[in-house]
Amino acid sequence: MNPANPTDRFDISRWRKLPLQLMVIGAVLCIIGGLVDAKEFAYSWLLAFMFFLSLCLGSLFLVMIHHLFDAGWTVPIRRFSEHIAAMLFPWMALLFIPIAVMAKTIYPWMNPEHQHEHAVIAKQPLFSVPMFYIVSAFCFLIWWLLSNRLRHWSLEQDKTGAAGPTFRMRYYSGAGIVLFALTGTIAVVLWQKSLEYHWFSTMYGVYYFGGSVWFTLATAYLITVVLDRLGLISDALHEHQYYFLGSLMFAFTVFYAYIHFAQYFIIWNGNMPEETYWYVLRERGTWWYVGMVIIFGHFFIPFLGLLRIDVKHIFTWMIPLCVWAWLMHWIDLSFNIMPIPHPQGFPFLSLWLHFGCWAFMVGLLSAVFLRNYNSHPPYPIKDPRLVEAMGLYHPVPTQISGGELGEADDLRDAPPQFRQPAP
Amino acid sequence: MTTAPMPATVPQTPAELERPLLVANLRSFGWISNRVASLSEGPAPLWWWILFVPSFLALCLLGFCVSYQISTGVGVWGNRHPVMWAWDIVNFVWWIGIGHAGTLISAILFLLRQRWRTAVNRAAEAMTIFAVMCAGIYPALHVGRTWYDYWLFPIPNSNSLWPQFRSPLMWDVFAVSTYFTVSVLFWYMGLVPDLAVMRDRARTRARQFLYGIFALGWTGSNRHWSNYEKAYLILAGLSTPLVLSVHSIVSLDFSVSQLPGWHTTIFPPYFVAGAVFSGFGMVLSLLIPLRKIWKLEDIITMRHIDVMCKVTLATGSIVGYAYSMEFFIAWYSGNPNEGFHFLNRALGPYQWAWIPMVTCNVLVPQLFWIKWFRKNLVAVFIISILVNVGMWFERFVIIVIGLHRDFLTSSWAYYKPTPIDIGTYVGTFGLFFTCFLLFIRFLPMIAISEVKGVTPQSDPHHPLGGAKVAESVPDED
Numbered sequence: 001m002n003p004a005n006p007t008d009r010f011d012i013s014r015w016r017k018l019p020l021q022l023m024v025i026g027a028v029l030c031i032i033g034g035l036v037d038a039k040e041f042a043y044s045w046l047l048a049f050m051f052f053l054s055l056c057l058g059s060l061f062l063v064m065i066h067h068l069f070d071a072g073w074t075v076p077i078r079r080f081s082e083h084i085a086a087m088l089f090p091w092m093a094l095l096f097i098p099i100a101v102m103a104k105t106i107y108p109w110m111n112p113e114h115q116h117e118h119a120v121i122a123k124q125p126l127f128s129v130p131m132f133y134i135v136s137a138f139c140f141l142i143w144w145l146l147s148n149r150l151r152h153w154s155l156e157q158d159k160t161g162a163a164g165p166t167f168r169m170r171y172y173s174g175a176g177i178v179l180f181a182l183t184g185t186i187a188v189v190l191w192q193k194s195l196e197y198h199w200f201s202t203m204y205g206v207y208y209f210g211g212s213v214w215f216t217l218a219t220a221y222l223i224t225v226v227l228d229r230l231g232l233i234s235d236a237l238h239e240h241q242y243y244f245l246g247s248l249m250f251a252f253t254v255f256y257a258y259i260h261f262a263q264y265f266i267i268w269n270g271n272m273p274e275e276t277y278w279y280v281l282r283e284r285g286t287w288w289y290v291g292m293v294i295i296f297g298h299f300f301i302p303f304l305g306l307l308r309i310d311v312k313h314i315f316t317w318m319i320p321l322c323v324w325a326w327l328m329h330w331i332d333l334s335f336n337i338m339p340i341p342h343p344q345g346f347p348f349l350s351l352w353l354h355f356g357c358w359a360f361m362v363g364l365l366s367a368v369f370l371r372n373y374n375s376h377p378p379y380p381i382k383d384p385r386l387v388e389a390m391g392l393y394h395p396v397p398t399q400i401s402g403g404e405l406g407e408a409d410d411l412r413d414a415p416p417q418f419r420q421p422a423p
Numbered sequence: 424m425t426t427a428p429m430p431a432t433v434p435q436t437p438a439e440l441e442r443p444l445l446v447a448n449l450r451s452f453g454w455i456s457n458r459v460a461s462l463s464e465g466p467a468p469l470w471w472w473i474l475f476v477p478s479f480l481a482l483c484l485l486g487f488c489v490s491y492q493i494s495t496g497v498g499v500w501g502n503r504h505p506v507m508w509a510w511d512i513v514n515f516v517w518w519i520g521i522g523h524a525g526t527l528i529s530a531i532l533f534l535l536r537q538r539w540r541t542a543v544n545r546a547a548e549a550m551t552i553f554a555v556m557c558a559g560i561y562p563a564l565h566v567g568r569t570w571y572d573y574w575l576f577p578i579p580n581s582n583s584l585w586p587q588f589r590s591p592l593m594w595d596v597f598a599v600s601t602y603f604t605v606s607v608l609f610w611y612m613g614l615v616p617d618l619a620v621m622r623d624r625a626r627t628r629a630r631q632f633l634y635g636i637f638a639l640g641w642t643g644s645n646r647h648w649s650n651y652e653k654a655y656l657i658l659a660g661l662s663t664p665l666v667l668s669v670h671s672i673v674s675l676d677f678s679v680s681q682l683p684g685w686h687t688t689i690f691p692p693y694f695v696a697g698a699v700f701s702g703f704g705m706v707l708s709l710l711i712p713l714r715k716i717w718k719l720e721d722i723i724t725m726r727h728i729d730v731m732c733k734v735t736l737a738t739g740s741i742v743g744y745a746y747s748m749e750f751f752i753a754w755y756s757g758n759p760n761e762g763f764h765f766l767n768r769a770l771g772p773y774q775w776a777w778i779p780m781v782t783c784n785v786l787v788p789q790l791f792w793i794k795w796f797r798k799n800l801v802a803v804f805i806i807s808i809l810v811n812v813g814m815w816f817e818r819f820v821i822i823v824i825g826l827h828r829d830f831l832t833s834s835w836a837y838y839k840p841t842p843i844d845i846g847t848y849v850g851t852f853g854l855f856f857t858c859f860l861l862f863i864r865f866l867p868m869i870a871i872s873e874v875k876g877v878t879p880q881s882d883p884h885h886p887l888g889g890a891k892v893a894e895s896v897p898d899e900d
Contacts, residue, residue: 122757163437174792181744189755200756202689202748254664262671262691269679270686274758384436392433 012230019370022363029356040350041357042102043341048357049095050192050333052365054208056092057184058216059084060143061209063150064180067166067173072388073244076236076379080223082151083372089144091368095361096136099191103132108340109197119198126190127197135190139183146176154380161382184209192333195340199278203263210259211332214252218325221245225315232378238391239313246312249325253306257299282335285345290335298328330358445539445877447721452875455722459617459869460624462717467864470716478856485850488843489560493569499843505829506838511561513818514848516673517701518558518855519599520694520814522606523666524702525551529609530662533655539730541873542723545617546713547706548610549868553858554705555603557851562595564847591675598672602665609658615641616651616872670698677821683764684825687752693745697814700738700784703731704810711804713863722869725798732797735810739788742817746785764825772837773824776816783813 033041059081066074066081104110109120109127120127126135149172157165185205193204201207224241227233267275282291302321311317334354338347347354380386446455467475492499502509525547532540563572574584575596586593619641622634641647674694677685707728714723753761768777787809790796797803828835862868875881 119757123755126755161434161437163439166437166440178740185748200752202687202745202752203692204688205748206689206692258667258671259692263688266675266678266686266688266690269675270681272681272686274756382434384434384440387433387436390433 012226019363019367022359023367024363026356026358026360026363029352030360033350033353033356037350037353038102039105039341040347040353042098042105043337044350044353044357045098045102046106046191047330047334047337047354048361049092049099050188050337051330051358052095052361053088053092053187054212054329054333055216055219056085056088056147057143057180057209058212059220060088060147060150060176061180061213062216062220064146064173064176067150067169068177070170070385072385073238073240075383075386075389076233076241077220077224077245078383079154079377079379080227080369080373081220082147082154083369083376084219085143085147086151086372087365087368088147089140091365093140093144095364096140100133100136103129107132107194107197109194114197123197127194132190135186139187142179142183146172146179150176155376157383158377158381161384163384166384181205192336195337196278198274201263201267201275201278203259207256207259207263210252210256211329214249214256215325215329217245217249217252218322221249221318222322225319227378236379236381236386236389238389240391241389242318243309243312246306246318249302249322250306250312253299253302257303260294281339281343284343286348287335287339287345290331290346294328294332294335297324298332302328443724443726444879445542445724445726446874447724449880450721450878451880452878455874455878456620456624456871458719458722459867459871459874460620462863463621463865463867464624464626471860471864474856475860478853478860481849481853482857483853484846485560485853488846488850489564492564492843492847497565497567499841501838501840501844503836503838505834505836506823506826508822508826509838510840510844510848511565512676513815513822514851515558515561515565516818516822517815518554518561518851519673520670520698520701520818521705521811522551522554522558522602522702523670523695523698524706525549525554526602526606526609526662526666527699527702528706529613530659530666533659534663537730538877539727541870541877542727543706543710543731544873545610545613545870546710546863546868547702548606548613549859549862549866550702550705550709551606552603552610553855553862555599555606556858557855559599559603560847560851560854562592562599591672591679594672595676598669602669605658605662605665609662611637612651612654612658613870613873614866615639616643617867617870619643620871621867667695670694677825682825682829683753683758683760684749684768684821687749689745689748693742696738696741696745697784697817700735700742700788701811701814703735703738704807704814707731707735707803707807708811709859711800711807713868715800719869722874728800728803729797732791732803732806735807736788736791739784739810743785746781760830764828767828768820768824771824771828773820773827776819776824780813780816780820783809784817787813 030041030045033044062074062081063078063085065071066078099106108114109123110129110132114120125131150169153165153168153172157169188205188208192208193199193201221242224233224237224245228237264279267279270276281287302325305311305317305321334346341347383389450458500509500511502511525544528540528547529544532544563569566572566575574580575586575593577586586596588594615638618634618638622631622638625631625634671691671694674690678687678690680686710723711728714720750765753765767773787806790802790806795802796806823838827838
């Protein structure tokens with residue numbers, strides 16, 4: 001074990017009240033914000049909502065690709081991902097209610113004076129008030145169906161370990177990945193891109209997806225560290241989970257940058273006013289500096305920070321990087337949303353309100369997550385691939401063929417029956 | 424967090440979820456060496472000659488068409504205003520795309536620790552190299568005065584001309600040439616241990632000498648393997664961004680323009696997915712007959728076919744997503760030119776090209792959701808051919824339909840290829856198959872050492888490990 005990674009159990013009893021405290025502080029700030037400036041509150045709420053939506057959708061994606069790839073190493077992280085995904089309904093749907101109520105404040109296209117513009121007329125019937133609610137409800141319905149069924153069959157698998165639930169989950173994941181692409185794209189178009197309804201980009205859904213999965217992987221890394229230190233999933237865990245999560249995060253650092261750069265580069269090269277204005281707005285005032293923060297903070301820092309093979313195992317390096325990913329993802333989403341109410345620059349003066357919305361949601365979702373997590377086994381205890389996740393299945397010894405030499409020999413938390421005898 | 428830690432138990436894997444072995448029937452190391460190396464030894468089988476002769480004749484046709492084109496000019500092609508890019512760029516993009524599966528299998532799947540890649544990577548890498556060679560012919564010819572091709576490189580010339588680096592076609596030159604170089608290096612480096620096997624088995628001095636030269640004195644020592652695996656990892660790391668960048672850059676040939684149907688931000692990842700899709704189509708088309716003819720079913724197992732079908736399904740679905748987004752945003756943007764273009768694709772005079780594109784690339788691969796299709800080799804083979812056909816039509820749709828009706832109605836035209844266009848395209852198949860047939864004739868088409876590494880007996884800790892398997896399962900042939 002790396003000396004930078006302490007192995008002693010950690011005591012979180014003093015943090016028990018934190019979710020409730022965050023909710024209360026957040027609620028107070030939100031009420032004050034709503035009374036002081038309803039429009040500012042609406043946009044702050046939307047930003048916080050899109051932030052946590054990306055986490056829930058990213059977790060749903062991780063669960064589905066686990067089944068589609070028939071992966072082994074992801075078993076210990078699957079259960080908490082299922083719980084996060086399951087918050088899409090009803091909790092994220094409930095958090096959407098303020099957006100639904102304040103939609104006319106948030107989305108300029110809903111304003112009657114814009115209803116006769118070509119850009120709105122061309123998008124009929126999608127850009128009509130009834131369709132906005134119908135499509136939103138449809139998205140939540142699909143997400144509820146997928147997250148609920150996947151968690152249900154995962155818990156069924158805990159009872160028997162039979163193959164049936166595994167096949168069921170594969171079935172839902174197969175159909176789910178198509179529905180995920182469809183609903184994820186339409187949701188981000190309707191809830192985020194439509195803030196600037198004249199603008200269009202075929203890449204936008206992929207762009208939101210790339211950032212979401214990156215941020216979800218960072219969160220998964222943090223949660224894995226905490227659960228491991230609590231001893232809840234240590235028996236099912238091997239060092240390679242940390243390595244693979246870090247490697248995937250590295251891959252998505254590059255993927256996000258690739259997607260964002262491609263979108264920018266093609267629009268810049270085409271130099272057509274109906275497209276470039278989106279970026280022109282974001283090069284004005286302090287938004288230009290925010291753009292620079294995204295280039296360096298969202299790409300270069302994590303890219304260089306994750307480049308070395310060994311750092312993925314060093315918690316003192318990875319934890320700050322994962323926390324950094326939270327900040328960068330929030331800044332990235334604010335770069336998309338906040339230039340609408342604040343074209344002159346980043347809204348530093350309303351950061352307290354952003355914190356309020358964020359604190360309320362993180363408090364609520366944490367409380368729900370902890371309740372759900374405590375009610376069920378901490379990892380899929382009878383998953384047929386658990387043996388691979390634990391590092392006890394090692395059919396291949398050479399690096400060239402993708403195996404790891406002596407995987408089982410240095411197993412830190414191997415169950416007693418598999419532990420190497422002391423020399 | 425009040426839940427108590429779970430007791431550590433390892434669940435029994437249900438029989439239907441057991442992972443099948445990557446080399447079937449517990450074949451021994453000796454069997455694998457004999458089986459693969461013997462394909463390149465002894466006289467060529469009759470079927471090889473039956474395939475080689477027409478391939479070589481097609482290669483001669485390529486020589487004729489290229490000579491005629493160079494000596495006459497690009498007017499011998501069907502390219503006419505406004506369709507100034509046609510079969511030349513269609514075929515360039517198509518061949519480049521086909522090459523992508525090789526690098527994906529050898530580099531990206533290596534980094535992703537997908538062990539099944541070992542059975543198919545060598546042939547796929549070779550396919551990459553030959554496909555890139557075919558692709559490279561077209562831009563070199565398309566410039567018109569082929570003898571000035573060297574002006575594309577930043578080297579001093581008589582007119583002090585310097586490449587126009589703002590042109591995506593220049594980016595192509597560097598992307599494709601770098602890609603080709605790294606692909607050849609990767610392929611050759613992977614071959615070195617197997618060339619040593621061929622050298623050690625050679626029965627004639629000429630074969631010993633030639634395989635020996637290219638085996639670079641490989642002895643299989645620990646130091647050799649250690650250096651080899653490090654180099655392999657580094658080349659895989661270098662190839663991964665390269666393979667993604669090449670087709671992204673090819674996509675920029677179109678997307679940096681302002682043309683409806685071309686200028687779309689999703690093009691780079693969409694082109695990469697399409698390239699991998701068509702590449703896997705070609706890998707399946709080549710390997711399904713070869714595994715049958717050469718009795719390689721224990722090495723290229725049904726599990727390999729199954730996995731490749733799933734990759735084809737996944738990439739085909741990504742391509743389908745991109746098609747949908749193009750249509751959706753053309754409508755969403757409210758831009759009449761974009762709207763017209765996409766309607767023209769589906770309903771215009773080239774509808775005959777659009778329908779097979781959608782059918783073969785989006786609808787047909789969805790059959791792979793059904794296990795029966797993935798298990799039926801005839802079905803897989805037919806679908807893999809359709810994938811290649813569909814991807815050719817995709818490039819045709821993007822390029823020709825994108826150009827034939829431009830902003831000025833009076834200049835609209837209908838493009839038709841000439842016999843020289845068709846002959847050149849057929850000729851590139853000749854080049855591809857001639858090279859591929861020579862490859863499978865003289866070099867091990869399966870990575871012998873890598874396949875051995877994924878057998879259970881290669882693991883000293885495995886219950887079946889060591890020589891026990893080799894002794895217990897006699898080799899039949």
